[in-house]
Amino acid sequence: MTVEIIESEQCCGCAACVDRCPVHAIDMTIDINGTRRPSVNQTKCVDCGLCVKTCPQLSPMNDDTGKAFLKQAFVGFYNNIVANNSSSGGIFIAIADYFIKELGGIVYGAMMSFEDNELKCRHARVDDVKDLHLLQGSKYVQSKTDGIYSLVKSDLNRGKLCLFSGTSCQVAALKKIVGNHQNLFTIDLVCHGVPKDSIFDSYIRFVENRKKCKIVDVSFRKKGIKINGKEDTYILSFKCKKDNGELFNLTIPKRKSPFFKLFITRAGYRESCYNCVYATINKPSDITLGDFCPNEEEVVNYNFSLQNHYSTIIAHTSRGEKLLTDVSCSCVLVKFPQETILSHHHNLQYPSEITAEGKILLKEYEENGYVGLQKINDWDYMKELIKYNLKKLSHLFFYYK
Numbered sequence: 001m002t003v004e005i006i007e008s009e010q011c012c013g014c015a016a017c018v019d020r021c022p023v024h025a026i027d028m029t030i031d032i033n034g035t036r037r038p039s040v041n042q043t044k045c046v047d048c049g050l051c052v053k054t055c056p057q058l059s060p061m062n063d064d065t066g067k068a069f070l071k072q073a074f075v076g077f078y079n080n081i082v083a084n085n086s087s088s089g090g091i092f093i094a095i096a097d098y099f100i101k102e103l104g105g106i107v108y109g110a111m112m113s114f115e116d117n118e119l120k121c122r123h124a125r126v127d128d129v130k131d132l133h134l135l136q137g138s139k140y141v142q143s144k145t146d147g148i149y150s151l152v153k154s155d156l157n158r159g160k161l162c163l164f165s166g167t168s169c170q171v172a173a174l175k176k177i178v179g180n181h182q183n184l185f186t187i188d189l190v191c192h193g194v195p196k197d198s199i200f201d202s203y204i205r206f207v208e209n210r211k212k213c214k215i216v217d218v219s220f221r222k223k224g225i226k227i228n229g230k231e232d233t234y235i236l237s238f239k240c241k242k243d244n245g246e247l248f249n250l251t252i253p254k255r256k257s258p259f260f261k262l263f264i265t266r267a268g269y270r271e272s273c274y275n276c277v278y279a280t281i282n283k284p285s286d287i288t289l290g291d292f293c294p295n296e297e298e299v300v301n302y303n304f305s306l307q308n309h310y311s312t313i314i315a316h317t318s319r320g321e322k323l324l325t326d327v328s329c330s331c332v333l334v335k336f337p338q339e340t341i342l343s344h345h346h347n348l349q350y351p352s353e354i355t356a357e358g359k360i361l362l363k364e365y366e367e368n369g370y371v372g373l374q375k376i377n378d379w380d381y382m383k384e385l386i387k388y389n390l391k392k393l394s395h396l397f398f399y400y401k
Contacts, residue, residue: 002026002040003051003058009271010057011037013142013194016173017051019149026051028146034198035270036142056172057272071281072321073341074313075292075302076333088291089311092165092187093136094327095287099185100129102326105161108152109135110143114216119204123148123166125155135165140220140263142194142270145170149177156181167191168278171285185319188283190290190312190345193273193352195263199365203259206370211250213240222251233309234260255381258373262365265358279351281342286320289313290345302334312341 003017003026013036018026025044028036038051053059077089092109099105111124111134122144126132143166155162156178164174165187178184204215217239234254241247254260262268278284290312294304304310313333315321324333342348354362364372 001049001052002045002047003038003055004040005052006038006055006058008033008035008037009275011035011270012057012169012173012272012276013037013270014056014169014173015145016054016056016149016176018146020050020054020177022046022048022050028144030197033271034196036144036197054173054176056169056176057277059176060277069315069317069321071338072315072324073336073338074315074324074333075294075310075336075341076313076331077308077310078327078331080330088309090136090309091289091311091313091327091331093132094331095187095323096126096132096135096163096165097129098323098327098330099161099163100127100132103161105163105185106155107132107135107163107165108148109165110139111135112139112218117214119215119218120144123170125151137219138221140195140260141200142167142197143170145173149174152184153178156183159183161185163187165189167194168283168285169272169276171283172278175284185323186285187287187289188278188285190288190347191273191276191278192263192347193266193269193276195259195268196270199262199268200259203370206374207238207250207252208240211240213242213248213250215239216241216247234264236260255384256377258361258365258370258377261373261377261380262358262361265355265361266352267354267358267362268365269352269354274351274353276351279347279349281314281338281348283314283316286317287313287315287323288348290348292344298340312345314338314341 008031013028015028017038018028023044023046025041026038029039031037076091078091078094080090080094096107099107107126108123110121113120113122121139121141124134126135152162152164152174161183163185164171168188168191171186171188208215215238219237221233222235222237236252236257238250239247240250292310292312294302294310298304299306313324315324361373361376364376
């Protein structure tokens with residue numbers, strides 16, 4: 001029995017089976033649904049069953065690490081200019097910086113890279129603080145982890161301290177391979193879900209065709225940009241290359257991007273994301289991080305500044321709490337009731353569900369691709385712009401009246 005028995009709605013694409021296979025008989029390939037999943041070479045397979053035993057979906061991990069620990073919830077931010085490159089409060093980079101500088105450890109996380117003439121998201125190993133910027137920022141695609149768990153295991157076996165950051169299913173996959181190793185520290189995310197690989201790849205090709213260029217890098221979030229008078233950090237910032245080698249920057253805000261429209265309406269995710277067993281407050285990690293947007297009452301009660309960006313922080317283990325204590329001198333951390341944190345994060349309670357609008361958009365994408373989807377998006381954007389300008393004009397009218 002091999003990991004190919006896993007159904008598409010169950011496979012999370014963590015690639016733990018790839019690293020665990022003793023005869024290298026498993027590769028991750030794109031299936032007919034545009035989703036990356038394991039494919040077994042039967043001529044190599046020795047039918048040992050290790051891939052099934054390692055799969056965090058087929059053989060769920062029994063992790064007792066934090067069960068006796070009372071979870072601690074915080075809201076905060078890294079009080080350092082480098083946090084400006086982070087998607088929210090920069091807590092991950094504060095911990096990662098401390099982990100390398102003070103503990104001499106190694107940090108693993110997702111980065112965007114341009115390899116083999118393609119833009120990819122993959123996990124990378126960083127042992128120098130000058131390279132940590134590669135791991136900063138949200139990536140609204142699934143990172144490729146083929147081979148990364150074996151690399152972490154090798155570092156742990158050499159006595160290295162390792163900090164692994166990823167989605168909850170990736171953290172669970174790593175622990176299925178290395179166990180609850182005393183030198184391993186883990187951070188996962190409040191995850192909404194990840195788009196199918198084809199959803200992002202086809203959008204890159206769509207933009208490249210429209211702009212007559214090759215996209216070599218992308219950032220999914222950018223601070224400090226205001227749209228219609230309000231800051232909107234959901235900005236696609238592309239670095240592009242023309243045929244003559246000249247580089248230029250291209251910025252597409254959320255309202256103009258059909259890719260973002262699909263993501264925000266929870267459309268086109270991996271099937272497993274709609275059935276995610278990790279969409280709960282009980283995580284396999286030491287620390288969970290996410291965005292935190294305080295409401296008006298919280299701004300007043302906790303003296304939050306609208307100029308700052310905040311992170312949700314949950315320590316699941318005493319090890320996680322100690323890491324937060326160690327970086328607290330460079331961070332602002334405010335203890336928060338767990339129930340308040342839960343009220344801000346649906347995905348700490350339930351998996352994502354595709355919205356009614358998302359179903360319409362996904363159908364359009366499946367029938368006409370991003371060409372059709374962009375037309376709908378442009379029309380929606382125009383209506384929103386007209387509505388905004390009419391509101392401004394009405395205010396001016398009453399002012400002068």
